[in-house]
Amino acid sequence: RSIRSYPVLAGVRGEAGVCEEALVEALLRLSQLAADFPEIAEIDINPFLAFPQREASMAVDGRIRLSS
Known part of the structure; x- marks a missing residue:
């Protein structure tokens, strides 16, 4: 949550944010x-x-x- 783009991941302009658990699991x-x-x-x-x-x-x- 310390990255600058976190607000976009959390949701903007009334849109829902991403599933943080899915993103963390993928990483x-x-x-x-x-x-x-x-x-x-x-x-x-x-x-x-x-x-x-x-x-x-x-x-x-x-x-x-x-x-190689």
């Missing part, structure tokens, strides 16, 4: 993936769609680059 799983596989040099997820409903949040596209 934790991504961190665990990187920790479990040290050969991962880079992970790119773009976009990650976050919605108020937990089950609606998802990564649309992703790429993992392995170290």
Whole structure:
């Protein structure tokens, strides 16, 4: 909640905020993936769609680059 864009995640202009639990879980799983596989040099997820409903949040596209 200390990031500058937190107000957008919390909801703006009368819109509901994103499901923080889903966002945190995705970041934790991504961190665990990187920790479990040290050969991962880079992970790119773009976009990650976050919605108020937990089950609606998802990564649309992703790429993992392995170290050589």
